[in-house]
Amino acid sequence: MPALQELIDSFDSERKTAFIALFQRYHFTESQKLEIAKSEADLRQWKEESFLSLADYNEIDGRKDGRKGDAFIKALREYMHALRSGETDYSAFIPEVHPRPKNRIIPVDKEIVLGRCPCPVDGEKTRCCKLVTMDPVEQCAFSCSYCSVQAFYSEREIHTVSDLEKKLLSLQVPENVWHIGTGQASDSLLLGDDYGTLSALSSFARKHPEIIIELKSKSGRDVFNRKYPENIVFTWSLNAPTIAEKEEHLTAAIQKRLESAARARDNGNLVGFHIHPMVYFKGWDEEYPELVRKIESLFSPDDVMMIGIGTLIFTKSVLKRLRENGEESKVLEMELTPAAGKFSYPLSVREKMFRTVVNTFSEEFRDNVFIYLCMEDPSLWLPVLGREYKSDKEFEIDMKKHYFGKIAKIRECSASR
Secondary structure, three states: OOOHHHHHOOHHHHHHHHHHHHHOOOOOHHHHHHHHHHHHHHHHHHHHOOOOOOOOOHHHHHOOOOHHEEEEEEHHHHHHHHHHOEEOOOOOOOOOOOOOOOOOEEEOOOOOEEEEEOOOOOOOOOOOOOEEOOOOOOOOEEEOOOOOOEEEOOOOOOEEEEEEEHHHHHHOOOOOOHHHHHHHHOOOOOOOOOOOOHHHHHHHHHHHOOEEEEEEEEEOOOOOOOOOOOOEEEEEEEHHEEEEEEEEEEEOOHHHHHHHHHHHHHHHEEEEEEEEEOEEEEEEHHHHHHHHHHHHOOHHHHHOOOEEEEEEEEEEEHHHHHHHOOOOOOOOOOEEEEEOOOEEEOHHHHHHHHHHHHHHHOOOHHHHHHEEEOOOOOHHHHHOOOOOOOOOHHHHHHHHHHHHHHHHHHHHHHHHH
């Protein structure tokens, strides 16, 4: 079974020997062997003790029914469920970080292609805004433990599109495109304007005032020594400080991200925030509300175009990669519940977290900033936000109305100066 062998090969020699001994000791099906290996990979990441050394072998060996392998699996599942079902405890978790080496930035001659939001494509299983994506930079130098970008591009290289401005200005944009995001394949501000990325996007934005260009970042980089078109909106991914510190490696601290957002606001642009991915950990109900209060202390509703909220979502391929690379992280110490072809927290946990964040915002913010759920089940909208949409198209229309309403106000202020 290739998937099993690939996973076992990712362990050190001591754990490999333990697997061999266990599989010789009891009879397991191939699927049970894979379940054991996956569980051990998760325990390795969480810095929890191996169940292979914790199992009560005397009790299992004493069984008279001959189902010793099944008894081991039952005990393993109970142990893993106990760890996954509650709030993740980060209090004693200090991960050993191995930053991914990105020692080469390479301009590449490739065409700019417009892509689509990574929401499910087969039906409206999540409420999707139909964001159009653009990738002027591919790969990221940050080392967020949950990131899926790392799986798609060369591990040691960051690619930036050469002659970007020329290619953007000659790009044929379909008439229905109104919102383009550049933060899917890399951090939008990772390279600043070192390779002309921001200059090229500014030229594109000026040519297409009917399109909103959204830049998304976890950096604190100061790129606000010059003016940008009003239809460029700078947004930051924010998280609880515990998660930023222990899972979002090499990124700017939350306070630095907020300070960078304040510079963008002071420079004349709208800003936005993605409170995403929320993690269900011990202390979440204190740290996320405090994050909301920090946002409101620094920004008025007129400064903020939108606030997106979401949580951890994994595909099978990302789960496989996270387990094989063995990097220390607790993001998978959660109930992996099926969610629109992917895996996330149970709906009840997501609703509780999202309601807490939304209800912490003042009524003024809730009434004047477009707050939405990102890549989430449509059933969560009404209990969390007090509104819902019958279709993705209805959601997109409402988002567009609110976004361009904010852009119009910014343009009015600029014209009156």
